[in-house]
Amino acid sequence: MTIVEFFQTLLTASFFAAILRAATPMVFAALGGLISELAGVINVALEGMMLIAAFFGVVGSTWAASVWPEASPLFFALVGAAAGLGAAMLLALVLAVFYLEFDANLIIAGVGINILAAGLTVFLLFSISGDKGSSAGLTSFALPTLPLRLLQDIPVIGGLFAGANGNGHHVLVYAALLAIGLVWVFLHKTRLGLRLRAVGENPDACRTVGVPVKRIQYVAILLSGFLAGLGGIYLSMGYLTLFQANMTAGRGFLALAAIFLGARSVFGTAGAAAFFGLASVFAAQLGLLDVPTAVVFSVAPLVTILALLAFAWRRQRRTRAQVAAELITLNARRKDTPDAQA
Amino acid sequence: MSSIAGGQGSVLQEVIKTLVVIVIGLLIGMVIVLFISEEPTKVFDAILTGPLPSASTLDDGTVRWRGMTRFGTFLEDSITLALVGLAVAIPFRAQQFSLGADGQMFLGALASAVVSIYLPLPGIVLIPLAFLAAVIAGFAWGWLPGVMKARAGANEIVTTLMLNVIAIQFFIYCVTFLMLDRQAGFIVTPFFQDAAILNPLIHRTNVTWMIAVAPLVCLLAYLFLSRTNMGYELRVVGQNPAFGRRMGMPVDRTVALSMALGGAAAGMAGFHIANAILKRLPSDFPAGLGFEGIVVALLARNDPRLILPAALFYGYLRAGAQVMERTTDVSREMVLVVQAIIILLIVSENLLPRLGQWIGLGRSAR
Amino acid sequence: MQNEIVLAVDGLGKTYPNGTEAVKGVSFDLRRGEIHAIVGENGAGKSTVMKMLYGLEQPTTGRIAVAGQQVRLTTPQDAIDLHIGLVHQHMMLLESLSVAENIALGAEPVRGPFLDRAKMNREVAEVAATYGMNIDPAATVARLAVGQKQRIEILKVLYKGARILLLDEPTAVLTPQETRDLFKAIRGLTELGMTVVFITHKLVEVKEVADRVTVMRDGQVTGRVEPRDVTVAKIAEMMVGRPLSHKPAERRSPDLPASVTARDLTLIGLDGRVRLNRVSFDIRPGEILGVAGVEGNGQAALGQVLTGLLEPAEGAARIGGTVFTGRGVAAARALGIAAIPEDRIHDGIVTDMSIEENFVAAEYRNPRFSRRGIRDRNAVNAATREMIAAFGVKTTSEQTPIGALSGGNMQKVVLGREFTTQPRFLIAAQPTRGVDIGAAEGLRQQLVDLRDAGTAVLLISADLEETIALSDRIIVLFKGQIVAHFRAEEADENVLGLYMLGAERKAGANGCIDQQPEHAHV
Amino acid sequence: QDIQSVAFFVNGTLGDKSFFDSAQRGMDRLGGELGLETRTIEAGFDPTRWESALVDLADSGEYDTIITGTFTMVSYVEQLSQEFPEVNFILFDGIVNYAECGCENVHSILFKQNEGSYLAGVLAATLTTETTDSLNPDPVLGFVGGMEIPVIQDFFVGYKAGAESVLTGPTMLEQYANNFGDPAIGKEIALAQYGQGADIVFAVAGGTGQGVLEAAVEQGRLAFGVDSDQAAIFAESNPEIANRIVTSVLKNVDNALVSAVTRIQAGENLFGTAEAQGLETGGVGLAINDVTRAYVSAETLSRLDEIAAQIIDGSIEVPTAF
Numbered sequence A: 001m002t003i004v005e006f007f008q009t010l011l012t013a014s015f016f017a018a019i020l021r022a023a024t025p026m027v028f029a030a031l032g033g034l035i036s037e038l039a040g041v042i043n044v045a046l047e048g049m050m051l052i053a054a055f056f057g058v059v060g061s062t063w064a065a066s067v068w069p070e071a072s073p074l075f076f077a078l079v080g081a082a083a084g085l086g087a088a089m090l091l092a093l094v095l096a097v098f099y100l101e102f103d104a105n106l107i108i109a110g111v112g113i114n115i116l117a118a119g120l121t122v123f124l125l126f127s128i129s130g131d132k133g134s135s136a137g138l139t140s141f142a143l144p145t146l147p148l149r150l151l152q153d154i155p156v157i158g159g160l161f162a163g164a165n166g167n168g169h170h171v172l173v174y175a176a177l178l179a180i181g182l183v184w185v186f187l188h189k190t191r192l193g194l195r196l197r198a199v200g201e202n203p204d205a206c207r208t209v210g211v212p213v214k215r216i217q218y219v220a221i222l223l224s225g226f227l228a229g230l231g232g233i234y235l236s237m238g239y240l241t242l243f244q245a246n247m248t249a250g251r252g253f254l255a256l257a258a259i260f261l262g263a264r265s266v267f268g269t270a271g272a273a274a275f276f277g278l279a280s281v282f283a284a285q286l287g288l289l290d291v292p293t294a295v296v297f298s299v300a301p302l303v304t305i306l307a308l309l310a311f312a313w314r315r316q317r318r319t320r321a322q323v324a325a326e327l328i329t330l331n332a333r334r335k336d337t338p339d340a341q342a
Numbered sequence B: 001m002s003s004i005a006g007g008q009g010s011v012l013q014e015v016i017k018t019l020v021v022i023v024i025g026l027l028i029g030m031v032i033v034l035f036i037s038e039e040p041t042k043v044f045d046a047i048l049t050g051p052l053p054s055a056s057t058l059d060d061g062t063v064r065w066r067g068m069t070r071f072g073t074f075l076e077d078s079i080t081l082a083l084v085g086l087a088v089a090i091p092f093r094a095q096q097f098s099l100g101a102d103g104q105m106f107l108g109a110l111a112s113a114v115v116s117i118y119l120p121l122p123g124i125v126l127i128p129l130a131f132l133a134a135v136i137a138g139f140a141w142g143w144l145p146g147v148m149k150a151r152a153g154a155n156e157i158v159t160t161l162m163l164n165v166i167a168i169q170f171f172i173y174c175v176t177f178l179m180l181d182r183q184a185g186f187i188v189t190p191f192f193q194d195a196a197i198l199n200p201l202i203h204r205t206n207v208t209w210m211i212a213v214a215p216l217v218c219l220l221a222y223l224f225l226s227r228t229n230m231g232y233e234l235r236v237v238g239q240n241p242a243f244g245r246r247m248g249m250p251v252d253r254t255v256a257l258s259m260a261l262g263g264a265a266a267g268m269a270g271f272h273i274a275n276a277i278l279k280r281l282p283s284d285f286p287a288g289l290g291f292e293g294i295v296v297a298l299l300a301r302n303d304p305r306l307i308l309p310a311a312l313f314y315g316y317l318r319a320g321a322q323v324m325e326r327t328t329d330v331s332r333e334m335v336l337v338v339q340a341i342i343i344l345l346i347v348s349e350n351l352l353p354r355l356g357q358w359i360g361l362g363r364s365a366r
Numbered sequence C: 001m002q003n004e005i006v007l008a009v010d011g012l013g014k015t016y017p018n019g020t021e022a023v024k025g026v027s028f029d030l031r032r033g034e035i036h037a038i039v040g041e042n043g044a045g046k047s048t049v050m051k052m053l054y055g056l057e058q059p060t061t062g063r064i065a066v067a068g069q070q071v072r073l074t075t076p077q078d079a080i081d082l083h084i085g086l087v088h089q090h091m092m093l094l095e096s097l098s099v100a101e102n103i104a105l106g107a108e109p110v111r112g113p114f115l116d117r118a119k120m121n122r123e124v125a126e127v128a129a130t131y132g133m134n135i136d137p138a139a140t141v142a143r144l145a146v147g148q149k150q151r152i153e154i155l156k157v158l159y160k161g162a163r164i165l166l167l168d169e170p171t172a173v174l175t176p177q178e179t180r181d182l183f184k185a186i187r188g189l190t191e192l193g194m195t196v197v198f199i200t201h202k203l204v205e206v207k208e209v210a211d212r213v214t215v216m217r218d219g220q221v222t223g224r225v226e227p228r229d230v231t232v233a234k235i236a237e238m239m240v241g242r243p244l245s246h247k248p249a250e251r252r253s254p255d256l257p258a259s260v261t262a263r264d265l266t267l268i269g270l271d272g273r274v275r276l277n278r279v280s281f282d283i284r285p286g287e288i289l290g291v292a293g294v295e296g297n298g299q300a301a302l303g304q305v306l307t308g309l310l311e312p313a314e315g316a317a318r319i320g321g322t323v324f325t326g327r328g329v330a331a332a333r334a335l336g337i338a339a340i341p342e343d344r345i346h347d348g349i350v351t352d353m354s355i356e357e358n359f360v361a362a363e364y365r366n367p368r369f370s371r372r373g374i375r376d377r378n379a380v381n382a383a384t385r386e387m388i389a390a391f392g393v394k395t396t397s398e399q400t401p402i403g404a405l406s407g408g409n410m411q412k413v414v415l416g417r418e419f420t421t422q423p424r425f426l427i428a429a430q431p432t433r434g435v436d437i438g439a440a441e442g443l444r445q446q447l448v449d450l451r452d453a454g455t456a457v458l459l460i461s462a463d464l465e466e467t468i469a470l471s472d473r474i475i476v477l478f479k480g481q482i483v484a485h486f487r488a489e490e491a492d493e494n495v496l497g498l499y500m501l502g503a504e505r506k507a508g509a510n511g512c513i514d515q516q517p518e519h520a521h522v
Numbered sequence D: 001q002d003i004q005s006v007a008f009f010v011n012g013t014l015g016d017k018s019f020f021d022s023a024q025r026g027m028d029r030l031g032g033e034l035g036l037e038t039r040t041i042e043a044g045f046d047p048t049r050w051e052s053a054l055v056d057l058a059d060s061g062e063y064d065t066i067i068t069g070t071f072t073m074v075s076y077v078e079q080l081s082q083e084f085p086e087v088n089f090i091l092f093d094g095i096v097n098y099a100e101c102g103c104e105n106v107h108s109i110l111f112k113q114n115e116g117s118y119l120a121g122v123l124a125a126t127l128t129t130e131t132t133d134s135l136n137p138d139p140v141l142g143f144v145g146g147m148e149i150p151v152i153q154d155f156f157v158g159y160k161a162g163a164e165s166v167l168t169g170p171t172m173l174e175q176y177a178n179n180f181g182d183p184a185i186g187k188e189i190a191l192a193q194y195g196q197g198a199d200i201v202f203a204v205a206g207g208t209g210q211g212v213l214e215a216a217v218e219q220g221r222l223a224f225g226v227d228s229d230q231a232a233i234f235a236e237s238n239p240e241i242a243n244r245i246v247t248s249v250l251k252n253v254d255n256a257l258v259s260a261v262t263r264i265q266a267g268e269n270l271f272g273t274a275e276a277q278g279l280e281t282g283g284v285g286l287a288i289n290d291v292t293r294a295y296v297s298a299e300t301l302s303r304l305d306e307i308a309a310q311i312i313d314g315s316i317e318v319p320t321a322f
């Protein structure tokens, strides 16, 4: 395949759909991470929270099907989703209790949570299905794909809503897009959002005006568990319809990076997560060009690092320019009004 | 987060607290084992005495030692753990949350492999050269995020995680395309030259003179931190960079140096794994050891003097866990779960008082 | 009505978890409409009492009664519900948020889960107007001056309906004029029936404004007086436990050529704001040049430029002819520059390290203390002991973490460290801020001794009394420019205040010796 | 030599739906059918532990025979066979260098996965031309490998040769995921290959391959599985997926192990030798099941049988990656 052909494939709606698909889990997790980061609690355990949600999503749906065999697959999937989200939030609660009650170091506790999730999912998977690798032996149910006919009929951009094969995108893809807006509204338009950001900036100041700092940090960590959980169940009940040991494969860590790459703003973070999605789609497709995958997989982290450096460089250059400009106006002013001095 | 820089509180107090928490963690693990295992006594035996060799007298009266390998695994593992523990502890002392030990270790191993495979030199030169190459590679890969932090304020958690990915992919690329042993049938470099391979000190193990190097490095790290100006700067900058700046200390250089020194220790771990244990490098070199380093650093409260005991303890635990997963019905995943619980408990500065408070609710309410 | 007791504490005690017995059996009461001052040395327990009244700390013993009802205050919200408000010793503001958000935080008007920003701004403006403190609700706090921030702190409390205001050292950073404005506002509040408690180290203020004074020492109440009845010296004696001899430093202006010459120092901040605008001055060896100015007008920036932390955009300062600005801290220190930072905890010490390791920080590379990068711990230890003796640091050992010392003792170590370097030029920023009268006297004497040994000193202090008492000459900074230059004996707090607020300015003023200092007649 | 107790050393974990699981089925049969004492040790994915765990196992003296697989273990087995002459080793999917190490106590079993793949290539090429709803007039065939290693490449080489024996110049998409455990990447790659017009994607990628199967469902295209009969694995739990897996290239490690042990029990001395299991011995093959029969005409099936016979008798020579 030639480069030209390759780039032609990039410009199709299905490529756009692929980016959305790949970005969705990271958008969720990054938004979750952003919320807790803004509340002053960096969440290194996004990975583990996603993983545990992915697992319980699958197991929950299987379980629902065995308990209420006559109900609909959508119901099974919803039960699974609830189980997955519940599990992720439970894990978030563990992190919160250890950090907020037991004064555990946040980063290391996060690492511990990740190990816990990795061990627990495989252990339970084996106990339930007798298989350590994946849940292939279980019948699990995915959340549905939603065609939005009205939007798809819009000329030109309608194609973006077509999804991979005209059936629209997965519900959670829409949910992720919606979540970007909702998180922004939450952070900037609600009382809880204001308090949350205030807690992150100066907890002591909040305490003195009666803002319950600890309670708000609990809420922030649980919310980040909830959003990471959405990312997790998307992986196992949308992107794929199975659980695979360690199937998050570092997406939680990329989500964490996205927060910083996005300069801790909602849209920046979502944009950075989308970029990581793009990079992973590239990684999958560049293979067709005979580029070694090792090179392709290095692109996203490399760009992240370069972007962080570029931010810093631009910031420095901008302040230097600002200082220089101010000096010029200052000198001009001095010349205009020589008697400011005399 | 200040607790992580360590150094405060009496050492004895910290050690006792750590021990109590470890005991609690182990007890919780044992309770779990009681629930899931049908042979709990065998499990406890495996985890507590598994790493030790056993002697048996044969019919002809000769004594046969079995399990030297297990004992060796325990020692080998402890060496690696001590080095990656140091790799985490030194940056932590400067208040840098480096999660980059993994990548640094990969590159250290790779650099050592290049020397060990391709330079036709006698062992007496080759081994020190390979060691040096590993140290320099680790140093450089640690220095990089250090400079980015110091100069550009780039969050080191993010940069080190990203640099890990890059290092690992680079490693895979090198092994797959540049150093591949085409005869092997899997993705691996050729065996190192014999001269580059460290000789085992104990039969059937890979315990080599690295067993002397690891404690020596810990000692050097301790002397560096406590006796040298640079070590002093590192501690000051870790606790209060603004103060360091006002005292005219080279804060940026110190931040970068702390990460680079951590990287050097990680590079040594890479050398140990490459030249003492694997003797060639497969593309699926073990990732995740950096996180184990965090546990060791934590157990040792970032004090280089305690790194070795902590590594030995943790190494023993891990070796016991391996014996357990190989000889009993408890799976390796359960070991991970128990390990995670111990980590969580150990980092909980306030665990005992808070638990006491919860248990004695009635009393504290008064 | 005037005598109605709105709050009473009885036998209040507090032992911190680390064993510090900060407050022991304190009793006092507050009457409606009074201004009640609480004075005491550092660590006397004043802030701790306030925190207990505000629900931030729980008393270990004793009772608190509000309007005759015994109460338990477990969170600030409990106190707020009882109409008690605390303005902290340190500013507690969210710099990135707006004035209105800061003021309303904790009691934000909402519509459902959403903030009602319009209502919030309106209400904040109303409250501000009611109490005569005009302020723009939409402004970002980071951009405001200290005096305005102080006002926000008080509005925060009033907005939440406080009737009892606890003000912990509200005047520490204010000019006399701002202080007077504040007192006027406080008077207004008490006339509306509110009760104000304020803590201060400035006894003159107490005399000026308080209806009653409670004196604390060592966690206990050692005196309850009406300031009308006693002298300042008497209150000071109750605080310290012994009479204080208050003799002003003897001045001697040496007629030597200047050793430190700063010319046209200009600094532009990262946000493009002009922090220093052509600041020029000279200091002779053995001379103290005082800098007066409201916080935020360039004193801190001046200190940071002179210590080498920041590079000036224009201009330079020389010592003995050698430029020492813009070359980094280490270079400046090598030329004999020393500095006492204004924020002791943040910039002056490493709390978790020992006195010894804090002491050696300025000179650890000196061959006295290290050779070839290897530290000589015995030498450090010996020198530390010497310093502890010379400066009278109260400690059990030189290995004690410095964070365990009281503020005054910490400051002694900081001074000890900088003085031991035998500097040619010392920049002393707020050398006695937050230090009690007794310790402050000692520190001032040390400063004077250093001056007498021939060191040039730049004294930056928010305490005008101190500036006037110690300096030989005084410059006033306003918006980064020198607006006046006085001989200290001719300066007067009120006149200085006018310049500090920008109400008066001398065109082209600078602090050079060839510019004849002005006489203080306005 | 008598075999009584057998330990299976897994340099990884079970659950790969691939040859480790297949080998484990063999172990189960050794325990059940032959009544041997068996034990499986999962050493995990950390290569620094493999050598010592294997030594420990040999040293324990509890098992007279150790079974282990993959080329990764070759050098360890070579070394240990000399150190522990009293222990027997059976190595599958790898071969020791008998000339150099002697290895009198090692039996090596290789699989000619290229032969099975050749048949898969023929079948894929036939299907893609028979399928009328093909998007792409030029035949395109996909292949997703786990890692670029000879054992996996061997599958591709055979697959390609088979396809080329039917069609002239089919487009062969060959891509490696660098990972045996990331189904999401597998799915993304497969979607891309389907997007390139591939009707069939052959997944030789362990867990990563499950993503390929899901992509097939989503795109309504076809997939080939590997090692075990993957349609059978999914038949009950997920018929939608099973119905997309036309066939799987089988690597019957279980059969090979059971047969080797049985022959040794019967007195045949296999130690010190290597054997290659191909179509002839039933070590590899194509899974033919209901799904296969639903997609493939009877005549194509019988043609596959003919080709298999030709491979066995040597009239067709299948290229290999080794």
Ligand SMILES: Nc1ncnc2c1ncn2[C@@H]1O[C@H](COP(=O)(O)OP(=O)(O)OP(=O)(O)O)[C@@H](O)[C@H]1O
Pocket (backbone or CB within 6 Å): C016, C017, C018, C020, C021, C022, C040, C041, C042, C043, C044, C045, C046, C047, C048, C049, C089, C406, C407, C434
């Ligand atoms: N959180 C705390 N934990 C332990 N000790 C404390 C704590 N806060 C204050 N202390 C100690 O309690 C004593 C009283 O402190 P407090 O802050 O009440 O003094 P203060 O009178 O307000 O002093 P200052 O004039 O310096 O503000 C001091 O010895 C102080 O070191």
Ligand SMILES: Nc1ncnc2c1ncn2[C@@H]1O[C@H](COP(=O)(O)OP(=O)(O)OP(=O)(O)O)[C@@H](O)[C@H]1O
Pocket (backbone or CB within 6 Å): C267, C268, C269, C270, C275, C294, C295, C296, C297, C298, C299, C300, C301, C302, C304, C310, C311
């Ligand atoms: N050019 C600069 N380069 C780097 N940092 C700067 C620069 N200008 C100002 N800053 C930073 O901004 C902070 C505030 O400076 P600013 O000039 O407002 O202080 P100031 O007016 O002297 O304060 P105050 O007198 O209230 O203590 C300084 O402490 C410094 O850290």
Ligand SMILES: [Mg+2]
Pocket (backbone or CB within 6 Å): C046, C047, C048, C089, C168
């Ligand atoms: Mg106080």
Ligand SMILES: [Mg+2]
Pocket (backbone or CB within 6 Å): C294, C295, C296, C297, C298, C299, C300, C301
């Ligand atoms: Mg200023």
